[in-house]
Amino acid sequence: MANSIRFFLNGQKQDVAVRPDTTVLEWLRSGPRLTGTKEGCAEGDCGACSVLLGDAGDGEIRYHAANSCIMTMGQIDGRALVTVEGLKGETLHPVQAAMAENGSSQCGFCTPGIVISLAGLAANDAAADDHAIHDALAGNLCRCTGYRPIVEAARKVVGEGGAAIPGPAVAALAALEPAAEIATSGAVFHQPQMLDDLLKLRRDRPGAVLLAGGTDLGVALADFHGDWNEVISTAHVRELRSIEETPTHLGFGAAVTWEEVLARVAPFYPSFATLIRRFGSTQIRSMGTIGGNIGTASPIGDGPPALIALGVEIELASSGDRRTMPLEDFFLDYRKTEMKPDEVIASIRIPKPAVGQEFRVYKISKRYDQDISTVCGAFSIVREGGIVRSARIAFGGMAAIPKRVPEAETALVGKSLDEDAARACAAAIRNALSPLSDWRGSAQYRLTVAANLAERFRRDLSGETVEVMAL
Ligand SMILES: Cc1cc2nc3c(=O)[nH]c(=O)nc-3n(C[C@H](O)[C@H](O)[C@H](O)COP(=O)(O)OP(=O)(O)OC[C@H]3O[C@@H](n4cnc5c(N)ncnc54)[C@H](O)[C@@H]3O)c2cc1C
Ligand code: FES
Numbered sequence: 257m258a259n260s261i262r263f264f265l266n267g268q269k270q271d272v273a274v275r276p277d278t279t280v281l282e283w284l285r286s287g288p289r290l291t292g293t294k295e296g297c298a299e300g301d302c303g304a305c306s307v308l309l310g311d312a313g314d315g316e317i318r319y320h321a322a323n324s325c326i327m328t329m330g331q332i333d334g335r336a337l338v339t340v341e342g343l344k345g346e347t348l349h350p351v352q353a354a355m356a357e358n359g360s361s362q363c364g365f366c367t368p369g370i371v372i373s374l375a376g377l378a379a380n381d382a383a384a385d386d387h388a389i390h391d392a393l394a395g396n397l398c399r400c401t402g403y404r405p406i407v408e409a410a411r412k413v414v415g416e417g418g419a420a421i422p423g424p425a426v427a428a429l430a431a432l433e434p435a436a437e438i439a440t441s442g443a444v445f446h447q448p449q450m451l452d453d454l455l456k457l458r459r460d461r462p463g464a465v466l467l468a469g470g471t472d473l474g475v476a477l478a479d480f481h482g483d484w485n486e487v488i489s490t491a492h493v494r495e496l497r498s499i500e501e502t503p504t505h506l507g508f509g510a511a512v513t514w515e516e517v518l519a520r521v522a523p524f525y526p527s528f529a530t531l532i533r534r535f536g537s538t539q540i541r542s543m544g545t546i547g548g549n550i551g552t553a554s555p556i557g558d559g560p561p562a563l564i565a566l567g568v569e570i571e572l573a574s575s576g577d578r579r580t581m582p583l584e585d586f587f588l589d590y591r592k593t594e595m596k597p598d599e600v601i602a603s604i605r606i607p608k609p610a611v612g613q614e615f616r617v618y619k620i621s622k623r624y625d626q627d628i629s630t631v632c633g634a635f636s637i638v639r640e641g642g643i644v645r646s647a648r649i650a651f652g653g654m655a656a657i658p659k660r661v662p663e664a665e666t667a668l669v670g671k672s673l674d675e676d677a678a679r680a681c682a683a684a685i686r687n688a689l690s691p692l693s694d695w696r697g698s699a700q701y702r703l704t705v706a707a708n709l710a711e712r713f714r715r716d717l718s719g720e721t722v723e724v725m726a727l
């Protein structure tokens with residue numbers, strides 16, 4: 257058992273006896289007084305608190321941007337943390353220099369976060385184009401400079417090479433194994449490495465918080481200044497971090513991040529990939545996991561409608577049992593699921609596309625990036641000789657749970673996907689669903705949009721529409 261959290265901060269090894277549920281932002285600003293990392297929204301939205309988080313693997317350290325306001329100290333044990341102060345060595349980091357030379361900052365509040373995001377991009381994507389730059393900045397809000405000069409500065413640096421992140425040596429980081437258990441200041445943080453150990457902890461410590469990336473749980477922690485006296489982290493469980501590909505399926509452990517899912521799903525389901533790129537921001541996708549998105553059981557989560565339409569099965573595991581079920585059977589009622597207190601979601605199996613299968617998913621939100629869905633509709637059909645042989649249609653934001661709509665599927669099966677079929681499908685959607693009104697959209701708006709997506713799907717498949725912002 258460790259009595260401190262060990263990690264590298266800007267290349268220097270740290271051994272810090274702080275409560276593991278302290279946010280990284282709080283510690284950075286009040287401990288070592290690294291105040292370049294700012295607090296704006298304190299809920300993962302604005303990017304002012306962005307830091308780089310590095311993990312050793314395959315002979316290198318791979319860094320990604322993350323929001324320190326919703327990330328806890330326990331989560332950085334065994335990892336490398338780089339703040340904006342750490343980017344500058346003898347000279348400015350190339351992103352810092354380009355931002356300064358280009359007049360890309362006015363009040364400067366957002367600037368450290370923007371520098372961090374672009375430094376992460378420059379280190380990871382040697383071929384970054386404008387789409388990649390916009391993607392990297394989607395989680396960073398600048399209120400006064402405007403993005404043109406920021407993007408111009410980014411263009412000068414990304415793709416140029418030579419913009420490595422200053423951090424520890426790979427071997428030094430690799431040698432810093434995450435502790436199985438950290439106990440400091442009355443709080444305990446468990447980091448099992450094997451599924452069996454995770455399941456035993458889950459059985460024996462029913463009161464502990466089950467934490468994956470923390471992009472849902474961390475918001476509540478930061479907002480309500482709660483205490484997590486005992487946490488079980490899934491972030492290092494080997495089986496939950498695994499990705500497998502068979503001739504028929506893609507299998508993801510529940511602790512695989514959305515950024516990792518994106519890379520594997522894109523060749524098979526480009527429309528799903530577009531949805532994932534709109535999922536929060538790089539910072540959120542690099543921490544947030546596919547299992548956490550299901551486990552949180554939000555009626556407006558983006559993963560479930562797409563995954564239900566794709567016919568995904570999930571595996572639930574406890575120390576005595578394993579069971580699989582179609583994802584749509586997992587959700588019972590508002591935030592209520594099939595999962596028992598001693599279970600975890602272990603894995604998610606996505607079937608590869610069948611011959612003749614077409615899949616589209618549409619996220620309707622007020623902003624294109626970094627926004628929660630008002631409605632998310634996913635359509636999957638298999639056609640043979642121009643006739644729809646099977647269909648799966650699911651929605652988020654239209655009920656207390658992510659919802660499959662069999663009536664709308666029946667309206668398409670046995671028909672060619674023409675205007676009449678799309679109209680019948682739209683009518684079935686309107687009849688089957690009764691959404692609520694909230695500040696994101698009225699029930700009437702939601703019904704109209706959801707039903708119209710049937711026609712949008714038809715037009716997309718017939719080539720009448722183009723994806724407006726296909727990134
Ligand atoms: C700024 C911001 C933007 C966001 N944008 C989007 C968006 O566009 N679309 C969207 O859908 N969501 C969005 N989210 C929500 C969140 O990022 C996702 O739901 C994410 O997938 C959660 O994963 P996580 O690993 O961070 O979960 P955590 O916060 O760690 O956990 C979430 C819940 O799942 C449970 N859980 C985690 N792992 C397991 C497991 N293996 N088995 C059982 N239960 C488990 C936890 O106990 C907890 O109840 C956003 C969040 C923020 C802060
Ligand atoms: S302070 Fe806004 S994202 Fe963290």
Ligand code: FES
Binds near residue numbers: 360361
């Ligand atoms: S420079 Fe003021 S918010 Fe970006």
